[in-house]
Amino acid sequence: xxxxxxxxxxxxxxxxxxxxxxxxxxxxxxxxxxxxxxxxxxxxxxxxxxxxxxxxxxxxxxxxxxxxxxxxxxxxxxxxxxxxxxxxxxxxxxxxxxxxxxxxxxxxxxxxxxxxxxxxxxxxxxxxxxxxxxxxxxxxxxxxxxxxxxxxxxxxxxxxxxxxxxxxxxxxxxxxxxxxxxxxxxxxxxxxxxxxxxxxxxxxxxxxxxxxxxxxxxxxxxxxxxxxxxxxxxxxxxxxxxxxxxxxxxxxxxxxxxxxxxxxxxxxxxxxxxxxxxxxxxxxxxxxxxxxxxxxxxxxxxxxxxxxxxxxxxxxxxxxxxxxxxxxxxxxxxxxxxxxxxxxxxxxxxxxxxxxxxxxxxxxxxxxxxxxxxxxxx
Ligand code: GLA
Numbered sequence: 040x041x042x043x044x045x046x047x048x049x050x051x052x053x054x055x056x057x058x059x060x061x062x063x064x065x066x067x068x069x070x071x072x073x074x075x076x077x078x079x080x081x082x083x084x085x086x087x088x089x090x091x092x093x094x095x096x097x098x099x100x101x102x103x104x105x106x107x108x109x110x111x112x113x114x115x116x117x118x119x120x121x122x123x124x125x126x127x128x129x130x131x132x133x134x135x136x137x138x139x140x141x142x143x144x145x146x147x148x149x150x151x152x153x154x155x156x157x158x159x160x161x162x163x164x165x166x167x168x169x170x171x172x173x174x175x176x177x178x179x180x181x182x183x184x185x186x187x188x189x190x191x192x193x194x195x196x197x198x199x200x201x202x203x204x205x206x207x208x209x210x211x212x213x214x215x216x217x218x219x220x221x222x223x224x225x226x227x228x229x230x231x232x233x234x235x236x237x238x239x240x241x242x243x244x245x246x247x248x249x250x251x252x253x254x255x256x257x258x259x260x261x262x263x264x265x266x267x268x269x270x271x272x273x274x275x276x277x278x279x280x281x282x283x284x285x286x287x288x289x290x291x292x293x294x295x296x297x298x299x300x301x302x303x304x305x306x307x308x309x310x311x312x313x314x315x316x317x318x319x320x321x322x323x324x325x326x327x328x329x330x331x332x333x334x335x336x337x338x339x340x341x342x343x344x345x346x347x348x349x350x351x352x353x354x355x356x357x358x359x360x361x362x363x364x365x366x367x368x369x370x371x372x373x374x375x376x377x378x379x380x381x382x383x384x385x386x387x388x389x390x391x392x393x394x395x396x397x398x399x400x401x402x403x404x405x406x407x408x409x410x411x412x413x414x415x416x417x
Contacts, residue, residue, distance in 0.1 A: 042086040042150035045098040045107055050086035050150065052178070056170035056414035057082045058155035058162045059211035060244060060376055061367045062220050062235075063327075063334050064312040066342060068205025070267050070305050071226040071278035073312035076207055077235065077410040078215020083153035083166035084417070085127075087174055090146045095131060097124045099151035107148070112141050117199045126167040127151065129199030130175060133191045136198075139181050147178070156404065159248040160373025164200065165208035168192035173213070173414045185213040185413075186228045203261050204369070215413035222316050226280060233319050235410055240324050241381050242362065247391050248404040249348035251372035259344060259371045263301060270294060270302040279305040304342035308334060328363030328378065335365035335375075344370025348400050353377070355394040359387045 042050045057078040064074035090096075098107040101123075108124045115132040117125070127149055135141050149171070155163040172188045175181070183191070192209035196202050206225055214221050214230055218238060222231045237243060271279050273293055274286075282290065284306055291299050311330050318326045335353050339345040349366040356364040356377035364377035379387050388405040395403050 040098070040100045045150060046088070046148050048088070051088045052174070053084055053086050053417040054170045054174040054414065055082045055084040055417050056166045056173065056212045057215060057411050058166045059208055059215065060161060060246065060408055061207065063315050063331060063365070064308060065334065065338055065367070065370070066263060066267070066344070067305055067308050067312065068207040068225045069264055070271070071280035072305065072309040074207045074223050074225060075220045075233070075312050075315055076211035077220045078211050078413050079161065079408040080411040081155040081161065081408065083151060083155055083163065083170050085167070085170045085174055086150045087178070088148045089178060090148060093144070093146050095128060095146040096148045097127045097151070098149070099123065101153065112144060112146060120199060125199050126164055127171050129195035130168055130171045130191065132199055133195035134172070134175060134181065137191055137194060139179070141179070144179050156248060158252050158373070159246070159404070160253060160368030161246070162208040162212065164196065165192060165212045168195055169209055169212035169414045173416070177416065189213050203264055213413050215411060217412055218410050220319070220410065226278070233316055235319070236323055237410070242324055243379055243381050243384055243407045245356070245377045245379050245384060245387060246374050246406055246408050247352040247356065247377065248374040249346070249352060249372060250401050250404060251346055251348050253369060253372035260369050263342065263344065266298055266301040267305060270298045273298070280309060282306050284310050300341040304337045307337055324378065325362055331363030331365045331378065332357065338366060338370060346372055348395070349375050351394055351398060351400070352391050352403065355391045356387050359383070359390040361387055
């Protein structure tokens with residue numbers, strides 16, 4: 040399927056936005072903390088043509104039902120949207136909710152294509168949201184900057200799609216740069232781009248997608264978020280970002296064991312992000328391995344969001360010489376990453392695949408990613 044096949048004419052513009060991998064800093068975003076993701080060289084493209092009425096039509100290459108779904112700008116409410124098209128309609132709704140005046144705007148025909156794997160924890164949804172947000176902002180001449188667009192994407196994800204996620208994925212997709220990570224303070228949205236220098240160091244990032252499905256709208260993700268809020272309240276702080284590693288003994292006295300372990304993950308993870316940034320700047324990527332592994336162990340043992348498949352991928356990569364490895368994203372499935380020597384890549388990928396077969400797990404999808412530029416008009 041193409042734009043031309045669905046709508047019978049050629050699109051006027053194309054925008055694209057990438058998925059992301061998080062190098063370190065997991066579940067810290069909604070605790071006002073620090074994250075260190077990068078945009079990857081897997082992108083979603085939105086081909087668009089303006090219409091003269093107030094209708095938005097949406098179709099995609101991966102929607103087997105084929106025909107476009109349409110909604111008027113006068114009918115935009117979360118209840119009027121469902122399925123994957125709410126990632127597109129939700130952006131128009133969210134722009135309006137955030138103050139954009141759409142009263143005199145006209146609609147669009149939109150066609151979505153993507154090579155960001157869905158369900159792997161690589162933010163295929165943020166890639167759609169961010170490409171569409173950048174496009175609508177330009178075409179409607181709304182004048183929002185990229186940080187505001189990240190907020191628009193998060194608002195849509197939270198209220199139109201219904202997943203209680205933080206600001207990390209949209210920030211990475213909008214602010215990413217080639218061969219660099221985005222160091223983001225999720226309280227202030229201050230950002231710094233930090234050189235990854237993988238190429239110069241002969242390193243690559245291997246994604247090991249377990250193909251264990253995760254869903255963030257329900258279950259574990261929301262429960263972890265609630266535990267963090269409970270911990271912050273009991274400790275009398277606005278967010279867990281305000282708790283330091285030195286405060287942990289006092290926290291242990293005040294909190295029940297489970298809440299304490301959730302808090303300890305967030306507090307130590309924030310510190311690991313800061314340590315990773317400093318290490319990358321001072322010593323380069325070869326020196327961050329132990330921080331990645333410590334992050335994984337904290338998610339496995341304290342935050343309890345890993346699954347056996349993720350643990351096996353990480354352990355196998357490390358046994359076969361990876362510099363570091365950890366699960367990435369929300370957890371409960373999805374993917375792990377390993378930082379590996381370019382020459383070792385094939386052997387590590389093969390070892391992970393073999394280990395999965397031996398354990399009776401579904402065959403993983405293992406591939407490399409590179410840090411790439413964020414959302415853009417193509
Ligand atoms: C998901 C969410 C993000 C973030 C991560 C965990 O990817 O969308 O906001 O909370 O999980 O770090």
